[in-house]
Amino acid sequence: MFDAATARQLRRTDFPPDFRWGCSTSSYQIEGAIDEGGRGESIWDRFCAQPGRIRDGSSGAVACDHYHRWPEDLNLAQSLGVNAYRFSIAWPRIQPTGRGPALQAGLDFYERLVDGMLERDLQPWATLYHWDLPQALQDQGGWARRETVDAFVDYAGQVVRRLGDRVRHWITHNEPWCTAFLGHAEGNHAPGVKHFGTAIQVCHHLLLSHGRAVPVIREACPGAQVGITLSLHPIHAASAAPADLAAVRRHDGLRNRWFLDPLHGRGYPADTLALLGHLAPAVEPGDLAAIATPTDFLGINYYFPEEVADAPGHGPLATRVVEREGVERTAFGWEVSPDGMVALLTRVQRDYQPGPIYLTENGSTWDDHVGPDGQIDDPQRLDYLARHLAAAREALRQGVPLRGYFAWSLLDNFEWAEGYTRRFGLTYVDYATQRRTLKSSGHWYARFLRA
Numbered sequence: 001m002f003d004a005a006t007a008r009q010l011r012r013t014d015f016p017p018d019f020r021w022g023c024s025t026s027s028y029q030i031e032g033a034i035d036e037g038g039r040g041e042s043i044w045d046r047f048c049a050q051p052g053r054i055r056d057g058s059s060g061a062v063a064c065d066h067y068h069r070w071p072e073d074l075n076l077a078q079s080l081g082v083n084a085y086r087f088s089i090a091w092p093r094i095q096p097t098g099r100g101p102a103l104q105a106g107l108d109f110y111e112r113l114v115d116g117m118l119e120r121d122l123q124p125w126a127t128l129y130h131w132d133l134p135q136a137l138q139d140q141g142g143w144a145r146r147e148t149v150d151a152f153v154d155y156a157g158q159v160v161r162r163l164g165d166r167v168r169h170w171i172t173h174n175e176p177w178c179t180a181f182l183g184h185a186e187g188n189h190a191p192g193v194k195h196f197g198t199a200i201q202v203c204h205h206l207l208l209s210h211g212r213a214v215p216v217i218r219e220a221c222p223g224a225q226v227g228i229t230l231s232l233h234p235i236h237a238a239s240a241a242p243a244d245l246a247a248v249r250r251h252d253g254l255r256n257r258w259f260l261d262p263l264h265g266r267g268y269p270a271d272t273l274a275l276l277g278h279l280a281p282a283v284e285p286g287d288l289a290a291i292a293t294p295t296d297f298l299g300i301n302y303y304f305p306e307e308v309a310d311a312p313g314h315g316p317l318a319t320r321v322v323e324r325e326g327v328e329r330t331a332f333g334w335e336v337s338p339d340g341m342v343a344l345l346t347r348v349q350r351d352y353q354p355g356p357i358y359l360t361e362n363g364s365t366w367d368d369h370v371g372p373d374g375q376i377d378d379p380q381r382l383d384y385l386a387r388h389l390a391a392a393r394e395a396l397r398q399g400v401p402l403r404g405y406f407a408w409s410l411l412d413n414f415e416w417a418e419g420y421t422r423r424f425g426l427t428y429v430d431y432a433t434q435r436r437t438l439k440s441s442g443h444w445y446a447r448f449l450r451a
């Protein structure tokens with residue numbers, strides 16, 4: 001439905017005038033400078049140091065050296081014409097061990113960064129947790145331990161008390177599904193735990209820490225707009241067979257409803273709880289009410305749909321993600337589906353009416369090549385971007401209260417377990433020289449935004 005040629009004709013004026021346009025990054029993926037400013041060790045520093053964890057054996061130790069080069073990076077964001085910039089705060093820069101008084105050097109860094117955004121008319125959107133837990137907290141059990149909830153709420157309060165006079169938009173967590181399941185069930189993200197029941201308990205603590213942080217953020221920043229960002233997927237059945245259709249419901253239960261339901265006051269989905277049996281999370285009185293604390297917006301990161309089949313004996317949910325034949329895929333193998341974005345957004349609106357929705361991430365990775373002229377021509381990323389913007393507009397037309405779009409990512413960066421082998425940036429980063437070059441997709445986004 002969203003062909004590239006038509007999508008490339010899209011205009012900014014096809015969107016409401018107050019629509020927010022941005023790009024996103026996260027601390028560990030771009031900052032580098034892991035030993036500066038008194039920063040403590042994070043779970044990703046420790047994880048990357050373990051042989052075999054990261055595809056190219058790399059780490060975020062230097063990454064894009066954004067810690068030193070942030071003025072140039074903010075200039076780049078400004079040159080795109082975006083009016084918002086989503087970044088994350090590295091907890092180990094604020095509290096090296098995850099507890100205690102905030103480190104001034106850490107707060108000073110983010111204050112300079114935020115001031116730099118404001119000087120460039122970039123509305124700051126701060127994410128408090130984008131996966132870089134202080135290792136000292138992990139040593140005590142990390143997110144599997146309930147005390148980490150209190151530590152997060154304390155950290156959030158200290159950050160917002162310092163930055164809340166200039167940052168109004170706060171996201172508590174980025175993609176708690178990934179923190180929980182990639183980090184604690186599949187084990188291919190830090191901290192590398194492989195225990196399904198632990199992942200379920202981690203989910204609960206992440207959601208609880210979100211809900212408990214919301215009033216603390218509001219108190220420290222009157223007028224704050226607070227939300228959480230979820231990675232959500234439309235899910236299709238591999239066939240029309242009743243068993244595959246039932247698998248969709250089970251998969252959706254953990255992928256999507258496990259987060260959306262409790263955040264919207266419905267508690268954990270009963271069907272998923274029943275499947276989990278003894279692996280269900282330990283929930284204390286008051287937890288579900290805290291998780292359901294009303295927020296000001298829902299952040300959605302959309303990348304791809306999933307197709308699932310019934311898979312008896314394949315874990316507690318008995319489902320398996322299958323690769324649909326003959327579909328377009330990014331270099332990561334993720335299906336390209338702007339229609340999926342419309343389906344997801346309309347579904348979330350229909351089933352939950354969450355209030356304002358922001359697409360806080362959307363983007364794609366391709367094998368970029370620097371041309372003889374030094375330029376990076378990336379028509380596939382450009383088309384992905386344009387077609388997903390067309391999908392965003394269609395969702396608006398269908399009544400979804402979509403208020404903004406943040407492209408992932410401003411820069412190529414450290415793509416977690418994939419190291420530097422995956423480039424998601426609108427800007428190419430030559431890691432040897434740290435030279436930044438806007439790709440043709442970035443030029444297109446800038447033309448679109450400035451038209």
Ligand code: IFM
Binds near residue numbers: 175361408424
């Ligand atoms: O790079 C990640 C980001 O940190 C979280 N969302 C998905 C992106 C692409 O994988």
